[in-house]
Amino acid sequence: MAELYNMAGHLIRRLNQISVAVFTDHMAAAGIDLTQVQFAALSAIASRPGMTQAELAGAIAYDVTTLGGVVDRLASKGNIRRDISPRDRRARVLFITPDGDHLLARARPVVRALQDDILGGLDAEERAQLLALLRKTTDAGNSKSRAPLRTP
Amino acid sequence: MAELYNMAGHLIRRLNQISVAVFTDHMAAAGIDLTQVQFAALSAIASRPGMTQAELAGAIAYDVTTLGGVVDRLASKGNIRRDISPRDRRARVLFITPDGDHLLARARPVVRALQDDILGGLDAEERAQLLALLRKTTDAGNSKSRAPLRTP
DNA sequence: GCTCTTTAATATGCATGCTGATTATTGGCA
DNA sequence: TGCCAATAATCAGCATGCATATTAAAGAGC
Numbered sequence: 001m002a003e004l005y006n007m008a009g010h011l012i013r014r015l016n017q018i019s020v021a022v023f024t025d026h027m028a029a030a031g032i033d034l035t036q037v038q039f040a041a042l043s044a045i046a047s048r049p050g051m052t053q054a055e056l057a058g059a060i061a062y063d064v065t066t067l068g069g070v071v072d073r074l075a076s077k078g079n080i081r082r083d084i085s086p087r088d089r090r091a092r093v094l095f096i097t098p099d100g101d102h103l104l105a106r107a108r109p110v111v112r113a114l115q116d117d118i119l120g121g122l123d124a125e126e127r128a129q130l131l132a133l134l135r136k137t138t139d140a141g142n143s144k145s146r147a148p149l150r151t152p
Numbered sequence: 153m154a155e156l157y158n159m160a161g162h163l164i165r166r167l168n169q170i171s172v173a174v175f176t177d178h179m180a181a182a183g184i185d186l187t188q189v190q191f192a193a194l195s196a197i198a199s200r201p202g203m204t205q206a207e208l209a210g211a212i213a214y215d216v217t218t219l220g221g222v223v224d225r226l227a228s229k230g231n232i233r234r235d236i237s238p239r240d241r242r243a244r245v246l247f248i249t250p251d252g253d254h255l256l257a258r259a260r261p262v263v264r265a266l267q268d269d270i271l272g273g274l275d276a277e278e279r280a281q282l283l284a285l286l287r288k289t290t291d292a293g294n295s296k297s298r299a300p301l302r303t304p
Numbered sequence: 305g306c307t308c309t310t311t312a313a314t315a316t317g318c319a320t321g322c323t324g325a326t327t328a329t330t331g332g333c334a
Numbered sequence: 335t336g337c338c339a340a341t342a343a344t345c346a347g348c349a350t351g352c353a354t355a356t357t358a359a360a361g362a363g364c
Contacts, residue, residue: 004192004195004196004212006283006287007263007267008171008267008270008271008279008282008283008286009171009172009174009175009188009263009266009267009270010192010212011283011286011287011290012164012167012168012171012270012286013168013171013188014213014286014290015164015168015286015289015290016164016165016167016168017213017351018289018290019160019161019164019165020161020351020352021352022161023161024352035319035320036161036165036320037319037320037321038319040156040162043156044156052342052343053342053343054341054342054343060156060162061166061169062320062321063320063321063322063323064342064343064344065321065322065323065343065344065345066319066320066321066322068343068344068345069319069320069321070319070320073318073319085342088329088330088341088342089328089329089330089342090327090328090329090330090341090342090343091329091341091342091343092342092343111159111161114161115159115160115161118160118161118164118289119160119289120289120292121288121289121291121292122285122288122289122292126285126288127160129281129285130160130282130285130286130289131158131160131163133274133278133281133282133285134160134163134164134166134167134282135158135163136273136274136278137167137170137270137271137272137273137274137282138163138166138167138170139273140272140273140274169321172321172322173322176322187349187350188350189349189350189351190349204312204313205312205313206311206312206313214350214351215350215351215352215353216312216313216314217313217314217315217351217352217353218349218350218351218352220313220314220315221349221350221351222349222350225348225349237312240311240312240359240360241312241358241359241360242311242312242313242357242358242359242360243311243312243313243359244312244313
């Protein structure tokens with residue numbers, strides 16, 4: 001079982017756990033009501049207004065079902081607007097509200113600042129190295145994750 | 153928003169997502185009914201029989217509440233036994249059953265094999281490097297994750 | 305021995321995250 | 335035009351994952 005601690009899956013789960021905890025703590029300290037997932041969604045919507053939920057899911061690698069709930073919460077908090085697409089009545093187009101925009105502006109510097117906290121034990125060079133490796137792995141693993149592309 | 157893709161938190165979430173998907177796929181292909189979390193718990197219980205739930209939670213960095221459900225499912229599937237501790241009637245001591253032991257024996261090689269799949273885009277040297285960095289970060293971040301050590 | 309605090313586990317509630325099924329709508333094609 | 339496969343979103347259901355509160359039991363200190 002000692003080997004468990006050296007397994008990629010286990011270490012990744014642990015790191016994600018730490019990452020989420022750091023995010024939650026910093027946001028709570030700043031008095032901002034946004035989860036990691038909600039922040040990512042809000043950022044994406046702000047950068048490309050009018051996205052549909054499916055497009056958003058693809059952009060940030062989420063499951064569409066999960067995203068439904070996330071979008072619901074953002075909408076009910078008034079951070080985004082969700083309208084029926086004029087071009088496809090099945091689709092919902094997403095827009096950030098002035099309220100959401102303001103919240104995002106407050107959140108952004110906090111999120112930037114906490115990134116280094118996630119990788120607490122590493123020096124600058126190691127952080128850069130880790131980030132590069134993470135990017136490379138996730139880019140390659142893209143096709144393997146079925147999150148945005150569900151197999152029927 | 154382009155910056156989002158380079159943020160540690162986002163990349164870690166993505167990698168964890170890939171990791172879980174790879175695990176799920178391989179286990180399903182092998183016809184083994186175990187999630188990543190259940191495998192970790194079962195491994196730990198096998199290596200140290202008689203652990204309490206709290207000890208198990210500390211050992212594999214889980215929240216005790218979450219672990220309650222995991223242990224429930226393993227017990228109801230017959231993979232572990234959960235007895236009241238003879239030394240502390242509040243505590244539950246955990247033991248793997250012959251059934252669970254057999255399942256674990258089948259699962260272990262599958263889990264070992266899928267590790268490399270998680271880090272698909274990396275060569276051997278990069279994998280070693282990434283694992284080393286993950287270990288270092290998680291060791292340092294230990295104190296930050298409130299999972300096993302909840303602040304009151 | 306009795307109270308007070310601590311501790312192990314559970315209950316409750318919210319937020320992901322995914323699978324499979326369903327509904328509404330669209331667009332292609334005979 | 336009418337049917338049919340594909341698509342957008344939702345619903346139901348299960349499994350994490352965490353915060354807060356509660357229950358039961360143990361232990362500390364007087």
